[in-house]
């Protein structure tokens with residue numbers, strides 16, 4: 001019998017497979033397609049203080065081996081999240097992690113403080129890939145000082161909450177950002193968010209996306225994501241005992257296993273859920289099969305087992 005369970009701090013998950021923020025709404029949208037309770041955990045769409053309509057269309061476009069999106073953090077906002085979505089999330093039998101985003105540190109703190117107090121919430125994931133408007137448009141996650149300020153402020157506001165910081169790959173050295181997040185109080189790191197990209201319609205000579213640029217996701221980004229997870233694991237995760245949630249192009253059990261061997265304690269499936277909502281279930285059983293074939297008693301034995 002294979003033990004697929006993993007722990008992120010006090011959060012115990014029956015298996016290491018979750019869904020990626022922004023790709024599966026607020027969970028109940030998945031109910032018609034898949035048994036959500038069989039997932040290891042669920043991560044919500046980014047929640048911001050105010051409701052956001054998001055970017056003008058076109059907001060998504062299929063690329064070779066993936067997609068590019070510029071949704072623009074469209075979401076119902078904190079108040080509607082609490083009144084409309086939380087009663088449904090309350091019924092979930094698996095750990096729920098709420099992804100938090102904002103225009104400035106104060107926004108993140110306000111949303112985190114409110115959400116962290118909800119019974120159904122096992123932890124927070126700070127989306128550190130948003131532009132910090134007050135600081136002039138740089139992205140929190142691309143500046144170690146900005147990420148440090150953000151994480152310290154949320155940590156201070158929510159001292160007991162399990163805090164995951166989601167890192168952007170759009171940096172020279174992601175390990176430097178990981179270190180800054182952990183030093184400021186992150187319990188766990190998740191990586192990666194999307195790569196900035198541009199798709200052009202050659203007939204009109206205009207960008208395909210209404211926002212001009214977007215974030216590239218899907219199988220095309222997987223090798224870079226695996227490298228970054230391993231880099232962060234070796235430089236920060238392993239020496240400091242900080243778990244990593246990995247994502248970026250996972251479509252099969254082998255993809256998930258690559259990330260686990262690279263150092264991830266859990267994984268998320270994003271873009272592939274839009275192609276096959278059942279893929280998470282196939283990935284879970286594929287990981288179990290692998291463990292059985294390789295006589296691995298617990299999936300945790302594989303974390304960072306890359307030679």
Ligand SMILES: Cc1cc2nc3c(=O)[nH]c(=O)nc-3n(C[C@H](O)[C@H](O)[C@H](O)COP(=O)(O)O)c2cc1C
Pocket residue numbers: 020021022023045046067069071073099127166192193194216217218219221247248249250268269270271272
């Ligand atoms: C349509 C779409 C919407 C997304 N929205 C969010 C979001 O609201 N917050 C966030 O932190 N990441 C968001 N992401 C990024 C994903 O969570 C994930 O980090 C990224 O897509 C890489 O994983 P994948 O290749 O498996 O999709 C979004 C990705 C996609 C494709």
